[in-house]
Amino acid sequence: MSTPSAILDLAFERVIDKFTQSFINDAAISRNIKFVCRNPQNRAGVRLLLACLLAKTHRQNLDIRKPYTEIGDRDCYSGRTYDEAYITTFINKHQLPCNPTTAFLTPALRNRNIVLTPEVNLVGKPPILYRTVLNLLDDVHAGRILAEDMLAETLRYLLIIRNENRQRLASLIANISTLEGAIPLSAEAIVKLIEQHLSCRNSSRLPVLIVAAVYQTASAYLGKRALTLANHNVADKQTGAIGDVEITLIDDDSVITSYEMKMKKVTVDDINRALQKIRDSDTKIENYIFITTDIIEPSVQEYAAEIYEQTGGIEVMVLDCIGFLRHFLHFFHRLRMDFLEAYQKFVLDEPDSAVSQALKEAFLALRQAAESGKGEAEE
Incomplete structure (x- = not known):
């Protein structure tokens, strides 16, 4: 048999x-x-x-x-x-x-x-x-x-x-490649492009990929790198991870910063759960950063600010996803297209269960429209 x-x-x-x-x-x-x-x-x-x-x-x-x-x-x-x-x-x-x-x-x-x-x-x-x-x-x-x-x-x-699916993606990538040699997109144009992509349906995995692409792009300058991303549908307790993206020093696997992504408001309960995860872990976290696509309540910001003294050195922050990206792209302006390429690769490499075929095609179409539209405006 x-x-x-x-x-x-x-x-x-x-x-x-x-x-x-x-x-x-x-x-x-x-x-x-x-x-x-x-x-x-x-x-x-x-x-x-x-x-x-x-x-x-x-x-x-x-x-x-x-x-x-x-x-x-x-x-x-x-x-x-x-x-x-x-x-x-x-x-x-x-x-x-x-x-x-x-x-x-x-x-x-x-x-x-x-x-x-x-x-x-x-x-x-x-x-x-x-x-x-x-x-x-x-x-x-x-x-x-x-x-x-x-x-x-x-x-x-x-x-x-x-x-x-592969042929459609290859065709869209080929259309983008034909635009090579044009003036690169501005930082604000890239922010707008990512913002449009985030507004698509079923985009909850995208903030994780944004942060991962940021660290991959600038790791040589920051002296830090992101660990390999866990599957989107695997719980932290199964992987041993503390957050969605874990950051280490380039020559050290010890996690120093952990990011948790939210497509909704961050609450005080979210912060308390994060602190419990840190207490239950053997990892010494220096920073725990929430990235949200929703508004940030002042009371939550204030609560997060108090954590540092309460814990004796763990800093908790709540950041706006687009604001985080905008600051990075302007701070590392010359790396903005490197970021875009890294983000595109992360998006395309994700399994369809995490980033659907439609969401992958949407990004490539949005990028093509942004780059071709820029060229027409300059003519």
């Missing part, structure tokens, strides 16, 4: 060999797989489908509709185990457009012990996505299609989407 990892690798090779050719003759089933793979609202559906198809391909005696061991039947299985142990590694390896974490911890699927028949209401959004996945599982159970063929077809669509 092949291992689950080997099954995925063989399915991938099968798809690559016949990339433009569908593995399914049933047009309705093929349309449903395409719908699940391309659904922009929820990427958990395709991970659910992949995990169940892998389990069924691995062990033909299983009932694909029973991905919960709590059901207690001999033909049930742990969909979460297949998802976490095999699907995660596979999608990361091939950079497939899926959620980075298991589908079985989403509200629609966790704490279940039922057979996933088409009649089940998983109370997930959008409802049509979950109904479609359940119908696909039923297609396999009823013998209308083999699990290995549906697995191959699902991977084929995911690869098509991945390649389409």
